[in-house]
Amino acid sequence: MARRKRPQSEDLFDVEEKILEVDAVQEMEGAFLEYAYSVIYSRALPDARDGLKPVQRRILYGMHELGLRPDRPHVKCSRVVGEVMGKYHPHGDTAIYDAMVRMAQPFTMRLPLVDGHGNFGSLDDGPAASRYTEARMAPAALLMTGSLDESTVDFVPNYDDQLFQPDVLPAAYPNLLVNGATGIAVGMATNMPPHNLVEVIGAARYLIAHPEADLEALMRFVPGPDLPLGGRIVGLDGIREAYETGRGSFKTRATARIENVTPRKKGIVVTDLPYLVGPEKVIEKVKQLAQSKKLQGISDIIDLTDRTKGLHLVIEIKTGFNPEAVLEQLYKLTPMEESFGINNVALVEGQPRTLGLRDLLGVYVDFRTDVVRRRTEHRLGKKKDRLHIVEGRLLAILDIDEVIQLIRSSDDAAEAKTRLMQVFDLSERQADDILAIPLRQLTKFSRIELESERDELQREIEALEAILADPQLLLKVVSDELAAVAAEHGTPRRTVLLESDGTGASSSAAGPTTGGKASGMDLEVADDPCWVLLSSTGLLARTASTDDEPLGTGGRRAKHDVITSSVRTTTRGHVGLLTTAGRVVSLSVVELPSLPPSADAPNLSGGAPLSAFVDLPPGEQVLGLCSLTGEGPGLALGTKHGVVKRVNPDYPAHRDSFEVISLKDGDSVVGAMELATGEEELVFITSDAQLLRFSSSLVRSQGRSGGGIAGIKLGAGAVVVGFAAVDTSAENVVVTVAGTSGSLPGTQTGSVKVTDLWAYPTKGRATGGVRCHRLLRGEDALVLGWAGAAPPRAASGNGVAVELPETNDKRDGSGMPAAAPIAAVG
Structure with missing residues (x-):
């Protein structure tokens, strides 16, 4: 039993008689529950609506109140910490500053909320003290606090009931999914990875348009996390489980490649590490394992990381050791491969809940809809109040002489106000406003201004009332605002998602190589026939298929993306990447992730992006693939300025890249592909909707x-937007997309038309062609042209399929409105 003393103000000589006896177990349980409640609701768990913990929310609100916007100078972090601690967060300054630092770290947050100036730490080192660092709100923070002054959220008293603070921030984007969260409460914890802003908003908008959407539909937009520093996620089953149940796990793996660090020594170059793993941690672990002889084959590890090239670790391999085997051991024994356990626990209506992807998006959409509704109601009230004042002023100006006479004849302001209300039937607010009008606002021009303002207010009031009256229109406003946020703040995906690791079999040891084999492990990959595939979003992969055509073609459709180019080769061979600069870049096939054979089309989300294999100069893009065997009729190229070329397949051996055409200034290759027979037809499509087809035999090889x-005679101001070489024995079609000049493929919807190629007559080389698309009003050019074997498949910029219309028999007919912007056809 425990005994509780009475207050000291009572008689000190009668203490024993006033002692209260309580049960110790009950006292401890009560105290523990109060502590647990405080930790869960006031410290550790984020709110599912704005994705913020209380300390993060108070920091952003405190900076908002201080006016620390992105266009203002930075201020000392200690000033912000003091402001937040004194007014809103009754805890230590260390906890506040640590939370503030995390919101400013670009390697922790996918979309940082604080713009830090100074040493805010790294993956291996902590930040400087708050007195040495400065900060202000990042642009994304304005999205979190925007419209706070428009009654969009509830305000609650602070810890001492002296001030008010927002219970939740308006949050113009799903911050919980975008930036993730981590926290340890009492009896529960949360651990959520960051995601890509554009993908999350795409899924939210789809859920708004399709309230009954299932998880599969939403995962078309959000295939997996997108970590701030990139890296690779290996294995997607745990991600899907987490999106369904709220709990799961995935492995993050460092991005590494094997290359020659010296003419006679190979090394492993690491350019990305798993989420929240720093290079010092990897270096320390590698040295520890090497000294204890648990990791063999490493002669040195060098950290060449700098601000220019970013993370760059070079692990040198001893002569006689297989680099692939050493890399497998690094993944197995060091932090170069880490597991991330997803536990989506957040507060929903004040209660901790474990949420899947659909639940997280649903909570946010409902919340944001309520925010926009309350904001609309607030703006409607403001507009009506202003209209009330403007109408009163117009009444006064119409009878201004009588108003002036009435005021002059009144004894005081109170009598003048009363008489104005009686004579002109005005409200008290209107009468007060008229009495306060300066004489300079009583001119004819002021009347015109007031009438214009009245008409504008009436139109705005009608628009706001329409939004409140129509739930679908309200949801459209929410969706359009989300789209604007994605367009302004979205960035491309950084993390590569792999269905499997794409590496050879693992081993228990990496010993010296003998005849191409490591002890206990055969690293030789069989040189089997395969296909290399390139998708519209720039994903590369190889298949184990031995069919005459790659998986995903011949009427079968890729699950994730459109295949724009494919080439048959062998696993240990090389293929070429054809670029817009007229270059061929050699690529080792064995380095590509392998897709397992399937009766259905492969899931190209298991592929890897081009950037993982080749670094291209700004403006240079990959157009397609070609073999480097030196056999066959060679390549056919078409340029933006209408030049055509057939290239002899006399490719140089042992060269990483080489040119296949000499381009004039301002010209670039728009289409390049390998000829199979040399009897194909070449097709040019221009921006002024002209199409020319002629036999490739009319072009001599060079x-x-x-x-x-x-190749084609261009009209004034026209350029080539599509070039192809088609097999005349196949059923070929032409796909054209019209829009406005200057637009890029995939940025506007426009109109699309599909026509059989035979509808266009063949003509001679270097002629002008025939019209292939009638432009509609508002369209002045073709933005995309494609010719190839049927059936064609189209995709948007993020790889989502776009339905194409039925074949149009009229070669010069107009197109049909596209369901979504088309970025590629394959």
Whole structure:
């Protein structure tokens, strides 16, 4: 039993008689429950609506009140910490500053909320003290606090009931999914990875348009987490489980490649590490394992990381050791591969809940809809109040002489106000406003201004009332605002998602190599036939298929993306990447992730992006693939300025890249593909809707240094937007997309038309062609042209399929409105 003393103000000589006896177990349980409640609701768990913990929310609100916007100077972090601690967060300054630092770290947050100036730490080191660092709100923070002054959220008293603070921030984007969260409460914890802003908003908008959407539909937009520093996620089953149940796990793996660090020594170059793993942690672990002989084959590890090239670890391999085997051991024994356990626990209506992807999006959509509704009601009230004042002023100006006479004849302001209300039937607010009007606002011009303002207010009131009256219109406003946020603040995906690791079998040891084999492990990959595939979003992969055509073609459709190019080769061979600069870049096939054979099309989300294999200069893009065997009729190229070229397949051996055409200034390759027979037809499609087809036999082959010959005669200001070589024995179609000049493929919807290629007559080389698309009002150019074997498949910029219309028999007919912007056809 425990005994509780009475207050000291009572008689000190009668203490024993006033002692209260309580049960110790009950006292401890009560105290523990109060502590647990405080930790869960006031410290550790984020709110599912704005994705913020209380300390993060108070920091952003405190900076908002201080006016620390992105266009203002930075201020000392200690000032912000003091403001937040003194007014809103009754805890230590260390806890506040640590939370503030985390919101400013670009390697922790996918979309940082604080713009830090100074040493805010790294993956291996902590930040400087708050007195040395400065901060202000990041642009994304304005999205969190926007419209706070428009009654969008409830305000609650602070800890001492002296001030008010928002119970939740308006949050113009799903911050909980975008930036993730981590926290340890009492009896529960949360651990959520960051995601890509554009993908999350795409899923939220789809859920708004399709309230009954299932998880599969939403995962078309959000295939997996997108970590701030990139890296690779290996294995997607745990991600899908987490999206369904709220709990799951996935492995994050460092991005590494094997290359020659010296002419006689190979090394492993690491350019990305798993989420929240720093290079010092990896270096320390590697040295520890090497000294204890648990990891063999490493001669040195060098950290070449700098601000220019970012993370760059070079692990040198001893002579006689297999680099692939050493890399497998690094993944197995060091932090170069880490597991991330997803536990989506957040507060919903004040209660901790474990949420899947659909639940997280649903909670946010409902919350944001309520925010927009309350904001609309607030703005409607403001507009009506202003209209009330403007109408009163107009009444006064119409009878201004009588108003002035009435005021002059009144004894005081109170009598003048009363008489104005009686004579002109005005409200008290209107009468007060008229009495306060300066004489300079009583001119004819002021009347015109007031009438214009009245009409504008009436239109705005009608628009706001329409939003409140129509739930679908309200949801459209929410969706459009989300789209605007994605367009302004969205960035491309950084993390590569792999269905499997794409590496060879693992081993228990990495010993010296003998005849291409490591002890206990055969690292030789069989040189089997395969296909290399390139998708519209730039994903590369190889298949284990031995069919005459790659999986995903011949009427079968890729699950994730549109295949824009494919080439048959062998696993240990090389293929070439054809670029817009007229170059061929050699690529080792064995380095590509392998997709397992399937009766259905492969899931190209298991592929890897081009950037993981080749670094191209700004403005240079990959157009397609070609083999480097030196056999066959060679390549066919078409340029923006209408030049055509057939390239002899005399490719140089042992060169990483080489040119296949000499381009003039301002010109670039728009289409390049490998010829199979040399009897194909070449097709040009121009921006002024002209199409020319002619036999490839009309183009003589040239060496790699040749500049090509005239392919099509272009009209004034026109350029080539599509070039293809088609097999005349197949059923071929032409796909054209019209829009406005200057737009890029995939940025506007426009109109699309599908036509059989035979509808266009063949003509001679270097002629003008025939019209292939009638432009509609508002369209002045073709933005995309494609010709190839049927059936065609189209995709948007993020790889989502776009339905194409039925085949149009009229070669010069107009197109049909596209369901979504089309970025590629394959």
